[in-house]
Amino acid sequence: MANFEFVLPPAPTSNVKPIFGEQDLIRRSASTITPPAKRQTEVAKLIDVTKCIGCKACEVACLEWNDLHHEVGSNTGVYDNPPDLDPDIFTVMRFTEWVNPETKNLEWLIRKDGCMHCEDPGCLKACPAPGAIVQYSNGIVDIDHEKCIGCGYCIKGCPFNIPRISKVDHTAYKCTLCSDRLAVGQGPACAKACPTHAIVFGTKDDMKKHAEGRITDLKSRGFRNAGLYDPPGVGGTHVMYVLHHADQPELYAGLPSNPTISPIVELWKGAVKYVGLSALGFAAVVGVLHHLVVGANRVTAEDEDNAGKLKQGRS
Amino acid sequence: MAVPDKARASYEVSRYTTGARINHWVTATSLVLLAVTGLSLFHPSLYFLTGLFGGGAIVRVIHPWIGVVLFFSFLGLFVRFWRANLPSRSDAQWVSHPVDVLTGHEEKLPEIGTYNAGQKIMFWLMSLLIIVLIASGVVVWDQYFYPFTTIPQKRVALLIHSIAAIVAILNWIVHVYAAIWVRGTISAMTRGKVTGGWAWRHHRKWLRDILASRS
Numbered sequence: 261m262a263n264f265e266f267v268l269p270p271a272p273t274s275n276v277k278p279i280f281g282e283q284d285l286i287r288r289s290a291s292t293i294t295p296p297a298k299r300q301t302e303v304a305k306l307i308d309v310t311k312c313i314g315c316k317a318c319e320v321a322c323l324e325w326n327d328l329h330h331e332v333g334s335n336t337g338v339y340d341n342p343p344d345l346d347p348d349i350f351t352v353m354r355f356t357e358w359v360n361p362e363t364k365n366l367e368w369l370i371r372k373d374g375c376m377h378c379e380d381p382g383c384l385k386a387c388p389a390p391g392a393i394v395q396y397s398n399g400i401v402d403i404d405h406e407k408c409i410g411c412g413y414c415i416k417g418c419p420f421n422i423p424r425i426s427k428v429d430h431t432a433y434k435c436t437l438c439s440d441r442l443a444v445g446q447g448p449a450c451a452k453a454c455p456t457h458a459i460v461f462g463t464k465d466d467m468k469k470h471a472e473g474r475i476t477d478l479k480s481r482g483f484r485n486a487g488l489y490d491p492p493g494v495g496g497t498h499v500m501y502v503l504h505h506a507d508q509p510e511l512y513a514g515l516p517s518n519p520t521i522s523p524i525v526e527l528w529k530g531a532v533k534y535v536g537l538s539a540l541g542f543a544a545v546v547g548v549l550h551h552l553v554v555g556a557n558r559v560t561a562e563d564e565d566n567a568g569k570l571k572q573g574r575s
Numbered sequence: 576m577a578v579p580d581k582a583r584a585s586y587e588v589s590r591y592t593t594g595a596r597i598n599h600w601v602t603a604t605s606l607v608l609l610a611v612t613g614l615s616l617f618h619p620s621l622y623f624l625t626g627l628f629g630g631g632a633i634v635r636v637i638h639p640w641i642g643v644v645l646f647f648s649f650l651g652l653f654v655r656f657w658r659a660n661l662p663s664r665s666d667a668q669w670v671s672h673p674v675d676v677l678t679g680h681e682e683k684l685p686e687i688g689t690y691n692a693g694q695k696i697m698f699w700l701m702s703l704l705i706i707v708l709i710a711s712g713v714v715v716w717d718q719y720f721y722p723f724t725t726i727p728q729k730r731v732a733l734l735i736h737s738i739a740a741i742v743a744i745l746n747w748i749v750h751v752y753a754a755i756w757v758r759g760t761i762s763a764m765t766r767g768k769v770t771g772g773w774a775w776r777h778h779r780k781w782l783r784d785i786l787a788s789r790s
Binding site for chain 1: 631
């Protein structure tokens, strides 16, 4: 094992120069923007679940780079630790023990969970604060904590249950795809730390090609349902998985087989928003028109006389 | 025309007690604040309204608390007014003459008690909407109630909350417009009194009952 580099060729993390900024936004929450004429090369992180050994080096690297200090938790009797994503944990390993009914083998499925950086991000769609969630033309979906108001709408918009609201500064946190590293030409911290190169990073096209090679290899070794997870329901993602059982993504700690932005969120952020506001404007206009046409409903002298007569008749 | 209504008022009748008026204005203030804060997060074009309160984060914090104030304040109004809003025989006749109602031909309508059918519909609709709004609002009040519902339930709650809020604001527009259109109404909620002529014209049965109970 002396020649480590020979056994594990370097991940393709050095071919991209994703220098990007405000001028590269293609989506901005609660805002109308003109996307740049030229889109940057789309990047992607490819997580090869079949190569993951569950060492959690990616979790540690993520904590290190993002300077996150999570409270020491307690062991709940399973390998999942910490048990879930939270404002200080942007990525977790989710362990699933599964008996393959065909082979009777116990398979240990380990999926690194975190933001998928959807091409059509539900969090951004749901966000009411202008610019609090942005999408760069290279595909990264990021949160601007200065603009985030902590309403939690992104949680409802996300098809993967990823964002978490901090109890400290009351803003939403999730994986940034190491946008601050990428901007200076570095790969994501998790990919750098992965000892088996189960996490690789590069252009989306390169990552798809890399996945193809992996899938061919897996198929030749009996995993005939091996495949790439790049769900079209959200326009594809910029974090993709190679799965041994791509026909059953739910096996991997409930990875949705066909994630989409919930139709309820689409309705709320679509028709209801426009029809609702129009209805209010319409009602106000009808009121003004009614007053112009009908005029004020005034009490007449006759009414007062009649009221007076009624009172005298009584007394 | 230039003579204000009050100048030729024969006498005034008391319509709302001081308690009822305070209760009404607490409700009104919280409803307006809720509408403004709610709308500011409902449509991006209205996000600038958060500036009135010190930003989106503060709006996120105060909106649900104002909702709690509204709920209890409206509960007070409900307890005060629900009896007067029970349906009566004349309601059907009122509802079936929308043109006379909208053109102010009240001589063609039946004599009205404390409230007409439109006011009653508004009262019950608002009561229902406020229950829906507080219930759906609690579901999406993540600060205190996040663990009690699932994300799909919260999505439904947000949709219901926004639709109910729009209907409530529409209801409010009708309420405010009616108070402006029917001159002499606003004094009922400011000074608590209306003129005898106003009562004769708009709520004659109520006036008869009041005068009868005095003698």
